[in-house]
Amino acid sequence: MDPLTHFFDGPRAVGAFALSMHMSAPWGVNVCDNAALTVLAVTKGRARVDGTLLQFGDVALIRGPEPYSVTDAAGNAPSIEIGPGQRCTSLDGRDLRDELRHGIRRWGNAADGETALLIGTYERPDEAGGLVTRALPRLAIVQSEHADGALVSLLANELAHNDPAAQVVVDRLLDVLVVGTIRRWLNSTDRPAEGTWLTCNDPLIVRALECLHAEPAAPWTVESLARRVNTSRASLAARFRTSVGEPPMAYLTRWRLTLAGDLLQAPGSTVSGVARTVGYYNAYAFSTAFKRQVGTTPTEYRQRRPTLSPGPVPLKESSHQGSFI
Template sequence: MDVLSDLLHRARARNAQIRQLIQRPPWSMTFADAPPLTVVATLGGHASVRLDDDPQAAPVRLAAGDIALIGGINRFTIADAPDTPPQVVVRGGRKHLIDSGTAARQNLAPRTYGDGLPGATTLLRGAYELRGDAGKRLLGLLPQLAVVPTGPRTRAALDLLAAEVAQEEPGQDAVLNRLLDLVLVLALRAWCTRPQAEPPSWYRALATPAVGDALRMLHEDPAHRWTVAELAARVGQSRAAFAAHFTGVVGEPPLTYLTAWRMALAADLLRDTEKTVAAVAREVGYADAFAFSVAFKRARGVSPSGWRRTAVHGT
């Protein structure tokens, strides 16, 4: 499994929320407690996205087929135009009307709302509740707002998602979740490969011969007792050449990268499961719980038990 696939698998909560809006201007919706990552796509018409947490940020226009990835922000507004005042606030998963004169948004089909009249904007929104350190690494790929212009591959994926979102058939949630993942991955690829992109070093390393293979092996089996010599042998390089190559591309030595990834996995296991510290240690590659605790405290500044208390109970 490559690094991006692993992050998506580990960071994603189940049942990402997907909704479609078909609404004539003027319309405006504010999301007051935004999820960690939101995917917004304009299928027809155009829209404007404003980050309300950042008053210095100018609204960004979305043309038909554009995709906006919004992450790490608490409040944002999507509207037909930057100067349309908010009509609806979504908070706690519920819509609250601000203007009593706002046109009613009917339930047009499963997961589809609006008026559905001619001249309407069609908008898709998918919300991801990302988890833990894996989620933070995934969000590290992006600014708070990344706009991916329409392209043949992303448009084809959006058309598939749009065709399915209003359906209600067996297995529909599974289909929609996978199609939303497809849209997200294609958008991430497009964002990270644009000419002026500055993605994290590990993302750039995925396309580098030998280094990308080594990263894939580390993520497929982080508990294995990896050595630099074994990694080098598996990718067909000498130990010294591989170590220098990996460090130069990724920005840190192979085993340093592995330790950081193990600590990220351990932090999420401590928060999300009731496994003992010893069981977590074994799962991330430490036969000795004491050695794991020392490594975890060195990386996080607190013992595994202390991390669990703070992450779970806030104490």
Template sequence: MDVLSELLDGVRARGALFRRTVMDQPWSMGFASGSPLTLATMLRGRAWIVPADDEPVSVGAGDIAVIRGRAPYTVADDPATPPQVVIDSTEYCLRGPAGGEPDSSDLGPDGSALLLSGAYTGRREISERLLHALPEVLVVRSAHVRLPLLDLMVEEMIGDSPGRQVMRDRLLDLMLLSTLRTWFDQSEAHAHAWYRAMDDPAVSHALRLLHADPAHPWTVANLAAGTGLSRAALARRFTAQVGEPPMTYLTSWRIDLAADLLRETDATVGSIARKVGYANTFGLSVAFKRLRGITPTEHRAAAHPLSGPGRDGRARRPGHSPAR
């Protein structure tokens, strides 16, 4: 499996939230849903996405935008237009009188702008490894968007067929995967160094070896043997292409894997340590604290608070996902 496939593998929406909104100028909506990842497209008109701590990004009709992170952001006709409404997770999916489709009639069905967005609801749907590889906002322009997918999403948004939530979830996944693959292909100047390194056959092969078996007791010498290069040649080319030495990259990758396993499973810290290449809990804890500033146990506790309601209003235990 190549490195990009490794990042994209496991993306799976579960009960994603969707919103279709018609607007007349001037308009501006603040989003505070706390979603780890949101896709948005203007089906009609133009918009600006204004992140909390970054420059506004223009989005034209048919463009697909991906917004990363839980920080609030604004979508507006102009960056200077103040938010007229703030949307959180409870208001994201507006319901019509029958409890079915989003009701936008009060906003004017013939408005100058039509926004369609879909938001993932939890970190378990998207790995931290993928989130760390993305900017706060990225845009794929309409000329490169897979129109059949977008057309299917629009059709599902206005339909009322059985199984529509599952269809919407899977279509959101496909749109995200297609959009990200296109963006990585077009954005080598902005993509992570490991992606640009895929053009170097030896370094790309070394990356695949590390990703395929992170728990292996790798050294630069045995990694070099697998690529057909000398130890010094691999170390030099890997560092030049990826931006850090092979063993430093491996440590970061192991900690990223451990962070996802701590969040996504109930496995013990010791078993996770062995799974990602550490002999015991102590070894993982030292490396985790050095890179993340907290211990594995603290990371798991932050991801799964012992108290506090989930989306269904019930208290959630660590590692517990409410039944759907």
């Protein structure tokens, strides 16, 4: 499986936080929610993300977990803060949830301001696809003429109604919007040219990536990978670093542990079995490497992530009700 195919099968929103935000100037919001990835679409007016102007119809992806600001087009100073758990307060700590709520998924300082934004958030890297969130720039923008306006409209319409299974539909539409936006960003002529696996266009390195993705458990070395793609060790190492942004074996480790995160969620999987599947034959070494990358042990990772329920989650039970909105 090539890297893009794996990622495009990756986003798995579960009870995603999503809303329609309506604002009248002057306004500004500091977002410190520690989310892994946020998608933001301008459905009316204009706004700025960390000072970068977004026009009507633009769609942006914001890579976390670092804080960022969203303000009116004039760039007024923020007076609202969104914290972990989507808690909404004034800068001095006053709770603003009820004051700014205008419906189940409608929020802002005005019921119908001159600016409207559609916002969807993946709170954890395992929901958004940990490998791609590291490959994206801090702010990836797809301008209106290249964005999927029809999909944005579908999501906006779903957010405006409390239909049965609304959360399930929002989750899936959000996944498709993120994937579609990344595809359009990759095809954009004005995107940055930094080397990552996501933007690699060197045919030899693409073949090397396909080898690593097809056989993650193989005992790869730079030399064996170079033989597979018919080049020298030195040439592979240099071209890989230029195209992908890191050495081949560092990328392989990251890829193995990203796959492990997916496999750990499979029913009946074991830590030792997952370790072997991704090329670790020592469970302790696997656990150490996994914790270094993910921040938690494989066992803790399995326990903390909710599983998909077989049926729709009632809206009133969503973990996000009563926080930001």
